[in-house]
Amino acid sequence: MIQIDQIQSTAADLMAKAAIEIPQDYLDGLKAAASTEDGDLSSFVLQAMLDNYEAAKEDRRAMCGDTGVPRWFVKLGNEARVEGGMVALEAALRRATAEATTAVPLRPNRVHPLWRTDHNNNVGIGAPEIEYGFEPEGDWVDLITVHKGGLFGTDYRMLFPSDGMQGIKRFYLDSLVAFGKRGLACQPAIIGIGLGGSKDICMTLGKRASTLRVVGSRNSDPRIAEMEEEFKELGNSIGMGAMGFVGKNMVIDCNIEVGYCHTGGMPMSVHAFCLSSRRAVARLWPDGRVEHRTDPDWFTPYQRRESVDWETSVEEFV
Amino acid sequence: MTLREVRLSTTPTPEAIAELRLGDIVYLDGLMYTAREGVYMRALEDKANIPMELPAESAANFHCSPAATIRQDGSFDMGAVTATASFRFAKWLPEWMAKTGAKLIIGKGGMSSKDYRDYFVPNGAIYLSTVGYGTGALLGRGVENVEAVHWNEELGLAQAMWVIRCNRMGPFIVASDLEGTCLFERENAKIAENLEHLYEGTKPAVLKRYGETDDRSDEVI
Numbered sequence: 001m002i003q004i005d006q007i008q009s010t011a012a013d014l015m016a017k018a019a020i021e022i023p024q025d026y027l028d029g030l031k032a033a034a035s036t037e038d039g040d041l042s043s044f045v046l047q048a049m050l051d052n053y054e055a056a057k058e059d060r061r062a063m064c065g066d067t068g069v070p071r072w073f074v075k076l077g078n079e080a081r082v083e084g085g086m087v088a089l090e091a092a093l094r095r096a097t098a099e100a101t102t103a104v105p106l107r108p109n110r111v112h113p114l115w116r117t118d119h120n121n122n123v124g125i126g127a128p129e130i131e132y133g134f135e136p137e138g139d140w141v142d143l144i145t146v147h148k149g150g151l152f153g154t155d156y157r158m159l160f161p162s163d164g165m166q167g168i169k170r171f172y173l174d175s176l177v178a179f180g181k182r183g184l185a186c187q188p189a190i191i192g193i194g195l196g197g198s199k200d201i202c203m204t205l206g207k208r209a210s211t212l213r214v215v216g217s218r219n220s221d222p223r224i225a226e227m228e229e230e231f232k233e234l235g236n237s238i239g240m241g242a243m244g245f246v247g248k249n250m251v252i253d254c255n256i257e258v259g260y261c262h263t264g265g266m267p268m269s270v271h272a273f274c275l276s277s278r279r280a281v282a283r284l285w286p287d288g289r290v291e292h293r294t295d296p297d298w299f300t301p302y303q304r305r306e307s308v309d310w311e312t313s314v315e316e317f318v
Numbered sequence: 319m320t321l322r323e324v325r326l327s328t329t330p331t332p333e334a335i336a337e338l339r340l341g342d343i344v345y346l347d348g349l350m351y352t353a354r355e356g357v358y359m360r361a362l363e364d365k366a367n368i369p370m371e372l373p374a375e376s377a378a379n380f381h382c383s384p385a386a387t388i389r390q391d392g393s394f395d396m397g398a399v400t401a402t403a404s405f406r407f408a409k410w411l412p413e414w415m416a417k418t419g420a421k422l423i424i425g426k427g428g429m430s431s432k433d434y435r436d437y438f439v440p441n442g443a444i445y446l447s448t449v450g451y452g453t454g455a456l457l458g459r460g461v462e463n464v465e466a467v468h469w470n471e472e473l474g475l476a477q478a479m480w481v482i483r484c485n486r487m488g489p490f491i492v493a494s495d496l497e498g499t500c501l502f503e504r505e506n507a508k509i510a511e512n513l514e515h516l517y518e519g520t521k522p523a524v525l526k527r528y529g530e531t532d533d534r535s536d537e538v539i
Binding site: 040104166178234244276 | 341384399426427428450459474508509513523525539
């Protein structure tokens with residue numbers, strides 16, 4: 001049984017870590033980008049961002065004033081049990097979100113869409129979002145928090161099989177160019193592309209591709225992995241860098257996730273996880289161990305399964 | 319090219335503003351206030367009295383909601399500070415500048431060159447962009463003191479008018495000048511030269527959308 005107090009205190013730690021500490025994989029990616037950048041303004045911006053990460057860690061203050069909209073992904077091994085059940089877990093995550101908003105502090109970003117009511121704690125109707133995944137084995141719970149910022153850099157379009165790769169590339173470039181101007185997308189970013197699913201799942205796939213996969217990871221389908229490399233190159237050949245200034249670095253990495261869709265369509269979404277790619281992860285075990293990491297490791301073979309029964313799939317993988 | 323670094327007062331003289339060039343890196347000293355849609359609506363539409371002497375105390379309007387909280391004893395904890403996208407405030411800015419004498423509009427992404435020509439230049443004002451975005455921790459270090467938070471009860475922490483004493487707060491980038499030139503549009507024009515070549519081998523979507531353009535010199539703002 002995983003203790004509920006430990007879930008809440010770990011969740012509070014994750015809230016602060018996500019806001020303050022840039023994940024190492026993104027940092028390495030940005031340093032590599034900075035070493036190739038030769039635009040005078042965009043180079044200055046990247047160096048300022050590297051200084052900013054240091055300042056945030058030293059001062060234990062949030063790296064960006066827009067601390068994003070906190071959200072939770074919870075993954076459970078099939079044998080995991082939580083004290084008080086899942087309703088208690090959701091209450092613990094909401095409490096940790098509210099308390100961290102004051103303790104870090106975070107910006108109280110969450111308001112009612114019409115009445116603009118702000119509880120000053122990032123909690124409200126549907127906020128923070130809590131999404132779930134499961135794995136066939138294990139008695140652990142993974143808590144993943146992502147605080148994606150910004151109102152720009154994300155778009156959806158219903159494409160069709162006849163649009164083909166040419167249409168996919170067009171929509172990808174359109175999204176990067178439109179939101180890259182003036183740096184609205186806060187690039188260079190981890191670009192996530194969702195292909196397929198129904199409309200809502202298409203958005204979910206793209207968002208998870210940008211926020212739940214690390215820089216340098218590749219899709220397990222080798223042809224999609226090739227597309228990821230090609231699209232990263234393509235985004236970086238626009239000639240646009242940080243803040244929309246002339247430069248070489250728009251995309252720190254491009255991650256693509258797919259889901260089966262309606263036979264007539266090919267829906268596509270594009271998401272940008274920004275210069276403050278806030279994510280933090282911890283695994284909690286029933287014996288009280290807590291292991292922190294920054295790789296959500298969300299897209300396991302089980303999450304990408306294609307077959308009816310999982311057991312069959314395991315044999316296929318072997 | 320080396321970028322020029324400038325220290326600037328938040329109540330700058332016309333001469334100091336005139337000396338700034340596009341792309342200069344600026345660090346600010348003095349009082350600055352945050353104002354975005356909540357403050358604009360309350361001051362301009364609801365005609366509430368602005369609780370500061372403007373521009374005598376400050377001519378620097380920051381489009382910002384800080385990551386900050388008010389402690390139980392009434393003191394302030396201000397962590398990170400970054401800007402929000404400014405183009406959304408064009409509706410209120412001409413009247414705001416006329417009323418408050420703001421000379422420095424500080425935010426994210428700048429305005430259009432038309433905005434600059436229409437009401438920045440006649441008011442002797444320029445636009446400073448935050449960097450990144452965003453260097454929240456660096457800007458937070460430039461906050462010497464939080465002097466006051468106005469209209470918190472009416473607008474909430476994120477929309478309230480925060481009054482900040484800056485000590486070498488920065489970096490910011492000069493994104494407009496007294497001729498109304500726009501730094502971002504200058505960069506866009508350079509990048510646009512490459513776009514036709516880049517788009518080779520792509521094709522427009524089969525299903526079009528209302529209001530769609532294929533002119534990539536257009537911006538979304």
